[in-house]
Amino acid sequence: MDDETKSIHEFDFQLICEYFSQLERQGPGSPEVTRKALSFIDQLTADSRIADLGCGTGGQTMVLAQHAPGHMTGIDLFPAFIDLFNRNAVRLGLNDRVTGVVGSMENLPFQSEELDLIWSEGAIYNIGFERGLNEWRNYLKPGGYLAVTEASWFTEERPDEIDRFWMDAYPGIDTIPAKVAQLQQAGYVPVAIFILPENCWTDHFYALQVAAQEAFLKKYPGNKTVEDFIASERHEMQLYEAYKAYYGYVFYIGKKI
Numbered sequence: 001m002d003d004e005t006k007s008i009h010e011f012d013f014q015l016i017c018e019y020f021s022q023l024e025r026q027g028p029g030s031p032e033v034t035r036k037a038l039s040f041i042d043q044l045t046a047d048s049r050i051a052d053l054g055c056g057t058g059g060q061t062m063v064l065a066q067h068a069p070g071h072m073t074g075i076d077l078f079p080a081f082i083d084l085f086n087r088n089a090v091r092l093g094l095n096d097r098v099t100g101v102v103g104s105m106e107n108l109p110f111q112s113e114e115l116d117l118i119w120s121e122g123a124i125y126n127i128g129f130e131r132g133l134n135e136w137r138n139y140l141k142p143g144g145y146l147a148v149t150e151a152s153w154f155t156e157e158r159p160d161e162i163d164r165f166w167m168d169a170y171p172g173i174d175t176i177p178a179k180v181a182q183l184q185q186a187g188y189v190p191v192a193i194f195i196l197p198e199n200c201w202t203d204h205f206y207a208l209q210v211a212a213q214e215a216f217l218k219k220y221p222g223n224k225t226v227e228d229f230i231a232s233e234r235h236e237m238q239l240y241e242a243y244k245a246y247y248g249y250v251f252y253i254g255k256k257i
């Protein structure tokens with residue numbers, strides 16, 4: 001595999017963490033889309049318990065907290081992200097009901113049937129869609145909601161180049177009907193399914209990285225790892241531009257039966 005096709009998973013975690021800490025979001029999405037997904041979820045009250053898994057620095061968690069009642073816990077593996085998350089909560093005056101905790105989505109610090117809502121934007125792939133749906137369901141109250149975004153194919157077939165890229169990065173990617181079937185099999189009623197608009201990738205994710213990439217290259221002149229990492233990010237952006245008709249992120253919102 002040449003440097004251009006190296007997957008993000010092969011780079012040093014500290015480096016990735018530092019790079020993405022510069023950004024408001026660590027994955028495709030937007031405040032509008034977070035609010036749209038939230039509009040499908042009813043019954044939240046000031047006593048509701050909400051978890052945002054793989055929350056990163058909390059871009060979407062803060063939007064949730066500004067538009068929904070209840071207590072929110074963000075969970076992320078990386079302490080630097082959680083540090084920024086908690087600082088963001090303080091800055092926005094949300095820290096009385098929004099808390100970031102370092103932890104893994106594979107071993108959650110919640111009781112069985114404790115949660116009213118599990119949120120996860122661009123992160124369930126870390127545990128795998130089906131595994132996440134099944135394991136996280138135990139923490140939801142009956143009638144509780146799950147709202148996650150997941151990379152999905154828009155067509156049954158696609159060009160080899162993009163197929164190979166995703167099979168290497170995340171072989172769990174599948175078509176929307178296949179993902180909906182997995183949601184149902186895991187014990188959820190599909191409540192809403194929608195494709196994230198292109199601007200979630202372009203304006204809200206990739207465009208913001210252009211300046212971040214320049215700054216990063218300047219900070220680490222001649223650092224081969226950094227150069228390879230930035231090249232891989234740029235390659236991913238180019239692939240999106242070329243093949244966005246074939247894949248994207250989809251919001252899957254389900255209600256626990």
Ligand code: SAM
Pocket residue numbers: 024025026027028029053054055056057058059060075076077078081103104105106120121122123126
């Ligand atoms: N939800 C954020 C957003 O949309 O901006 C972040 C998405 S980012 C693509 C994926 C996040 O998952 C990263 O913040 C990463 O640190 C986190 N992550 C990876 N593995 C994890 C795990 N096992 N448990 C919790 N978080 C994890």
